[in-house]
Amino acid sequence: MKKITWFVVVVLIAAFMAGCGGSAAKGKNLKAGFVYVGPVGDAGWTKSHDDGRLAMEELDFVDESTYVENVPEGAEATRVITELAESGCDMIFTTSFGYMDPTLEVAEKYPNVKFLHATGYKTAENATNYMGRMYESKYLAGIVAGNMSKSGKLGYVAPFPIPEVVRLINAFTLGAQSVNPDISVQVLWTNSWFDPVHEKEAANTMIADGCDIITQGTDSAGPQEAAEAAGIYSIGYDSDMSMFAPKAHLTAPVWHWGIYYKDVATKIHNGTWTNDPIWWGIETGITGLSPYNEVVPQKVRDDVAKAKAAIIENDNIFTGPLYDNQGNLRVEEGVALTDGEKLSIQWFVKGVNGKIPKASQE
């Protein structure tokens, strides 16, 4: 009996030590924490951030990075962000809009930690927000869709009616209409960032309704799979989704967060970081199109390249005359939306079939 007890003790100690062995410090000096709204396996938004995290980890002075996935946007997030700060992170990235207030709340308590919030607008001494001008890549994807559609009806599976999403739907629509002015874009809301089943159903509804290209603002590959099964084309989002729809997937406007994450880590490391919010354009490479499907003709690729050069030259996507989908002139000829107007946009351009629910205080 005694022998057995000893054996158990030895096994426990060995197991304990085996567990400790893995986390030996490499002698480098920054630790990063990430808060994700979906699972890293979402193949979309969260995966694009996780790819960025891994790219950042390659930097010599980034000791370690860790993440928490599926974090609800609310009081739960406050706890998770606090735990990351407590675990010794020097910089914490919170990657969804709903983390804005929790991020600022925790930032106040940990002045030595840098907090970086994606998609928001608030800042503090040690906190800022970051985003890329995804609407530029969405516009380019719209050009591809406009060229490849026969019915002229495109379907867009959309998460929330917030300005960010509305802006991207508008940009995609304008891109498609630059090829064919009669194109219409059907919008269906899922009211969730990540809901593969719901997203797929929304796509199927629009396919049945005659949409012959499906795209999305949501985070899962559900809509892509629906397009593949229906034998039509699709445009992915966030990350290259071609593996889920090898025939359907034409291209995807994607994020390359690693470019920003490496930059910000370097600046924090050498002490040049400031809390200026950033909204990087396509010229930095933070957004772009994923590799084309072989069915996309060379002419279309050339059109996209030309449009991209024009955007880099002069960000001209939201330039008047622009009408909303009720027929009102919203932007006069020769006038362009300011960044402030882009960030708060709450109307659809002409050709979008969709409604933005109204708040009662408006």
Added chain:
Amino acid sequence: MFKIKLEQKERVSKREELIITLSAIGIAFVLAGIFIALNGVNPFLALWKVVTSSLGSSYGISETIVKAIPLIFTGLAVGIALNSKLWNIGAEGQLFFGATFATAFVIYGPVLSKPLELTVLIILGAVGGALWALIPALLKIKFKMNEVISTLLLNYVAINIADYFLFGPWKGKDNFPYTPEFPPEAKFSRIGFGRVHAGLILALVLVVLLYIIIYHTKLGYKLRITGSSLRAAKYAGININKIMFLVFLLSGALAGLAGVSQVCGIEYKLHQHISTGYGYSGIIVAWLARTNPYIIVIFAVFLSILLKGADSLQIAMHLPAAVGVVMQALILFAILGSELFKTYNVKLIRRK
């Protein structure tokens, strides 16, 4: 060849019941340990991390309590119904409906003095939850509709009703689906220990109250008789429909209070994530506790430690978020499986 033979047990002693429940939890832990080991992490270290992150610091303890509060409410909600062998799978929806009800008053009603405002919100939350439970209650009593299905499906309806308001009339200035922050009069006070709020006091008062009702009143007696045998209850002249009706309303009201406690106690606004499945976790809490309100508190804390610990495991050990969900599922699975051993003697018999 062997075959398995089940023999009905005469009765189960409290001690035997406890041993079976604890072994079921033990088995769930062993299975979870295997799952964690398959992810390349030492399960003993993981368990240690879960315990220390939740109980190893005053911050950890306070956050464990914060997460246990809604679980106590939903545990009580499911538990009171289970006393009468009624399955309320709808605590999640009743939670949302109660929270929506209370939020409506914050948005449309006048701002009252704090004690009055909170009293109104608590009552409205309870009424909202009870109203939502009224539907399955009537369906069950009038049409003999199975309450498991009706309560479960009504969850989605309640959540969609909340969504309607969040995406439409109540959405805040960011155009994001959450209401503006509640005024200070509509917030539960904190009790001076981290983010722990007065919802805890309300929950504990209800625990004591329900214990007294269940075990020391005529109503509680009728309720338990209805649960142990419908026939016996009928013979005793108990109006079963009335009891079921009452139990449903009480259960819904308790779940509605979980919603009020979340929006007024910790979130300070209504949004889509005021509950991370507390209505469903409440089922596990109530089942583990064998519906005893005092023990519900213990298992609410137990489950809170596990759920919270799953986040800490991600941070410290890079385990996927699914670990927490898997743990919960394994416990429920083991507990439900262990029921067999409470009602039957299981024997292996050698076939000739």
